[in-house]
Amino acid sequence: MFRLVSLAWRNLWRNTRRTVITMSALALGCAGIVGLHSYRESTYAIVVHDITEGLIGHLQVHGQGYQEAPAISTVVKDPVQVEAAVEGALPGAKAERRVMGAGLAGAGELSSPVMIIGLTPAEKGESSLHTVVEGRDLSPTASREVLLGRDLARDLGVTPGGELVLVSQAADGSVANDRYTVVGTFTSPSAEFDQVAVVLQLQDAQDFFGLGDAVTMVVVRLPEGADREDVTGPTAALRAALDLKTLEALSWGEILPEFRATMHSKRQGQRVVDFIVFLIVGLGVFNAMTMSTFERTREFGVMGALGTRPRRVLALIMTEALLQGVLAFAAGVLLGAAVLYSVGTVDLSSVMQGDIMGARMPSRIDLAVNHAAVKNAALVAFLTVLAGGVVPAVRAARLKPVEAMRHT
């Protein structure tokens, strides 16, 4: 075995230039796969992080029918019971009560359609969906204070200390209207949110919409280390613990189906890229291996005459191909990783703005090598050398020693 490998190794460097060129093509292919795949997955990781840690959460519990037709009168009547169900079904998960409704906000002569969001302000150290940029955060209890998205505050011309009037329809159909003090402005992981959101304390929002103790949704966040993207298991567990006649539980992917579908189709697209790399580099390997075996026809004839079995010739040539594959794969991954880490963080804030399906397109992407990308590249490299090497190898193994030795 060792002999075979050392023989193959020596053969590789009999034509250094050809071997280097073949391996370079394969290495670049691998680097491309690792680079593109990792870049895309790094982007998704950030967007999914923003979605699940932000407004949406991993899972949500609504009143039955809310997802299909959101209405302020479709509520979770007993959030305490839902929280208990979450705790029972998903130990370690966090549940947050939230009130959400559309409305109109006015300040002075100006008014604008808004999304009114009632929540429990995050405690120190907890992640929060809004980051206060001016003024301060909400008081921990009902206080008739509001925070405005930065862009909304600018449009309405209000600053901390100013007054804001909100109007909407309450759960009983009556006109909800009240006056609040603006205590701060914020930014969030969603550009749209910065443009339309008015955040107030949960109790204030419940009073405004006339909800009593009911809430629009209970947002569930899974414990650290849970798979952010695939939450089908936890969704099923939570559904089993809820009364689905009055409630519905949805994963973030079900809440943002378009985004989920976009991710899926982009990933399918990667397979096409992989296949093209396989095809181009595979033909290159095939050509190089054919040349290499053709040049050595007489050598294989001598080997056969000396009693080398065809199987061993086949193994020798396949080992040559695999050695090239392994080396090129390693070089490619190193190259891809080097590029990714040397770029480190991509700042896209100048080229990309706005949201995709409710989540802000990340402006900064921290690049990292994706494990699945490396696996993918390994598979492509392996298949490429296998496909490129097998025909020349079989042909060499089938040579008749007498004829081969006469080959000029």
Place this chain on the structure above:
Amino acid sequence: MRRALCLAVLLAAPALAADPKDTPPKDLPPCPSASDNPDVPALVKRTEQLLEGRSSIAVMTMAIQTPAWSRSLKMKVWSKGRDYALIRILEGGPRETGMMTLKREKQLWNYLPQAGRVMKLPAGMLGDSWMGSDFTNDDLVKGNSMADDFTSKVEKTVDFAGRKAWFVVMTPKPDSTVVWGKVEMLLDRATCVPLEQRFYDEDGALARTMAFSDLKQVGWRTFPAKLTVTPAEKGRKTSMTYESIEFDVDIPDDTFGLRRLQSGRD
């Protein structure tokens, strides 16, 4: 234009009956009751002619039914021509009693009693529901332009709610911005008062029905004291009923003033 000839007509409807002398104005063409095929645009224009330059004060109740809730509001409406109207909620939810909506030409302002502030309605929200009813803010703002936007034709005479009525089919003119595919209207032959309007969308499905009922004789004019709107959405219905009406009242101009609205007084 979405909901032409509904709330605008209703708000101004008292003015139809608003002639204190029990005779119609001289320049008003008589109702062509005898004709099997009257000129419909002229009929609609006849109504419009009556609406202009008149004023009224009315008290009405609005009952709203939805699958989630039902409620009723009592309100007082001051109107002057088609351009000015003020609505004050007399009885409603605790946070909306005293609420006022002011219409000045194409703009709407709301006085919000709980907030104690006036807010102008942004143009983008004109299509939204007014007070949770099946009327939109747009219904309050838009005037009656049915005669301009539709080609109308009397198809036949039918019996409707015990009355003889012209069955009028109205199709939008090619250059109009109407969202309806077709409107059917039943016009009472005796009084020229509309009895029912059916609005069809562009696919030919019935989108909403507006029924005018409870015909009352006020002065020389018969007018419907009750209007019921039934949208296609199941379980929803809004009806408005007049409790009282006064005609050709002198309403001071500042009733429709913003400063007055800001003070929260009517």
